[in-house]
Amino acid sequence: MNITMIGTGYVGLTSGTCFAEVGHHVTCVDINPEKIDMLLKGEIPIYEPGLADLVKSNVDAGRLKFTTSTEEGVKFGDVIFIAVPTPPQPDGSVDLSFIERVAREIAECLTPEIGYRVIVDKSTVPVKTGEKVAQTVRRYAPDGVEFGVVSNPEFLREGCAVDDLLHPDRIVIGSNDDKALSLMQKLYEPFVAPVLVTDINSAELIKHAANSFLALKISYINAVANVCEASNADVEKVAEGIGMDKRIGRAFLNAGLGYGGSCFPKDIKAFIAISEALGQPFGLLKEVERINAEQMDRFLNKIREKLWVFRDKKIALWGLAFKQNTDDVRESVAIKLAKRMLEEGASLAATDPEAIGTAKRFGELTGEITFSEDMYGTLDGADALVIATEWPQFANADLTEIAKRMRTPLVFDGRNLLDPEDAKSAGLEYESIGRAAIV
Numbered sequence: 001m002n003i004t005m006i007g008t009g010y011v012g013l014t015s016g017t018c019f020a021e022v023g024h025h026v027t028c029v030d031i032n033p034e035k036i037d038m039l040l041k042g043e044i045p046i047y048e049p050g051l052a053d054l055v056k057s058n059v060d061a062g063r064l065k066f067t068t069s070t071e072e073g074v075k076f077g078d079v080i081f082i083a084v085p086t087p088p089q090p091d092g093s094v095d096l097s098f099i100e101r102v103a104r105e106i107a108e109c110l111t112p113e114i115g116y117r118v119i120v121d122k123s124t125v126p127v128k129t130g131e132k133v134a135q136t137v138r139r140y141a142p143d144g145v146e147f148g149v150v151s152n153p154e155f156l157r158e159g160c161a162v163d164d165l166l167h168p169d170r171i172v173i174g175s176n177d178d179k180a181l182s183l184m185q186k187l188y189e190p191f192v193a194p195v196l197v198t199d200i201n202s203a204e205l206i207k208h209a210a211n212s213f214l215a216l217k218i219s220y221i222n223a224v225a226n227v228c229e230a231s232n233a234d235v236e237k238v239a240e241g242i243g244m245d246k247r248i249g250r251a252f253l254n255a256g257l258g259y260g261g262s263c264f265p266k267d268i269k270a271f272i273a274i275s276e277a278l279g280q281p282f283g284l285l286k287e288v289e290r291i292n293a294e295q296m297d298r299f300l301n302k303i304r305e306k307l308w309v310f311r312d313k314k315i316a317l318w319g320l321a322f323k324q325n326t327d328d329v330r331e332s333v334a335i336k337l338a339k340r341m342l343e344e345g346a347s348l349a350a351t352d353p354e355a356i357g358t359a360k361r362f363g364e365l366t367g368e369i370t371f372s373e374d375m376y377g378t379l380d381g382a383d384a385l386v387i388a389t390e391w392p393q394f395a396n397a398d399l400t401e402i403a404k405r406m407r408t409p410l411v412f413d414g415r416n417l418l419d420p421e422d423a424k425s426a427g428l429e430y431e432s433i434g435r436a437a438i439v
């Protein structure tokens, strides 16, 4: 089938490429000419394992194209996906202006001669957005145009997006239009995954409810971690023990500095705002947010207790990305932590396997900070090492080398990557989350 992806950001590029990979013909549209120029030159604007090769092979096979023209995209795709940003407004509610604009732009390019089009929302949007999209397209399109509107939320995780897209746990398709639903089922035929068909409102709600539940699991284990610390228990063992119950599962029970990234913080805020607007305040999610914010304060207190003051201390910071296997620093807890330590007068030597460039461009880190690709180099003369992102390189670090390089071998592990006994044997004074400190 012919597919158009409007918005060639993280979701548009990865999912457009995967649709091409399973045999569809895909045109990716973006209003950012620099991004499209890069892609036309064979450069990939984001770091995502496996993506560069997949883009290249599908471009070479003639199944994947890039353009800045929405009109070209609307003429091309029987199915037109919307994958544009849905950022938060200051009050937490969702800014839907990008979606509204795309709905108008699609409408203005539709003609009765083009034939039936399915307009699919892949962006994360509040329940009832599909109804608004349908109204907007109807209002701005010429008479006689035929279209259906679908919600098809995206569940990919950054860092393993290609695998998540090619082998999803489930595909959710929501629409009140039977013709649109049958085209969507045909589109997803090459994927081996259960397909859940719902009405459009339920599909939209599934996305916010799923992300909120995952964030709830993270805050839950972080709250448990605090109880573990107070009782000399080990949160890793507790997570294993509760996770072995199939009804609970071990995934998303990694205690740490809390969740960040471009999705969870904004989507939890959005779901709180949506529920409130519908007259159903969701206090539980406010508590999830509170616990998440508190994790950072608790961790900083832990460092403060040992260092006494941050001023004039050299701290090695391992991690800038919001999680492993990505160069994305949007809403990164590591960046927030770095800002707090810089504000208190520490000097930082930061490293990250992929996110140094994005962190520099992000521009939020000002003060005494240097960046280095050499993770051991950041330790020379350091008063403390702070681990903020769960990269495997950090988990597999040479502990003796860490101890050798530092001025005082104090390690604060915000992602529980190291083994406390191994750290102790290597001569490190080691603090982590929800595990008794080993001195």
Ligand SMILES: NC(=O)c1ccc[n+]([C@@H]2O[C@H](COP(=O)([O-])OP(=O)(O)OC[C@H]3O[C@@H](n4cnc5c(N)ncnc54)[C@H](O)[C@@H]3O)[C@@H](O)[C@H]2O)c1
Pocket: 006, 007, 008, 009, 010, 011, 012, 029, 030, 031, 032, 035, 083, 084, 085, 086, 098, 101, 102, 105, 122, 123, 124, 125, 154, 155, 156, 157, 158, 262, 263
């Ligand atoms: N990043 C993720 O992991 C992820 C996963 C699932 C869902 N989502 C959701 O998907 C949506 C997109 O997220 P993202 O991370 O891909 O965003 P992004 O910022 O990486 O990309 C969005 C792209 O849309 C383009 N754009 C904006 N207006 C446009 C227009 N009128 N026409 C054409 N292009 C336009 C921008 O230039 C940008 O390249 C959001 O709603 C997000 O919540 C994101």
Ligand SMILES: O=c1ccn([C@@H]2O[C@H](COP(=O)(O)OP(=O)(O)O[C@H]3O[C@H](CO)[C@@H](O)[C@H](O)[C@H]3O)[C@@H](O)[C@H]2O)c(=O)[nH]1
Pocket: 124, 154, 155, 156, 157, 158, 159, 211, 214, 218, 251, 252, 253, 254, 255, 256, 257, 258, 259, 260, 261, 262, 263, 264, 267, 322, 323, 333, 390
């Ligand atoms: O046990 C865990 C798991 C994750 N995290 C943190 O949670 C955040 C989000 O991680 P993850 O969910 O893996 O990354 P995202 O790429 O943001 O993916 C989430 O957000 C996407 C956008 O909506 C959804 O599509 C995905 O299903 C959903 O997992 C990161 O800061 C992680 O460090 C933890 O602290 N503990």
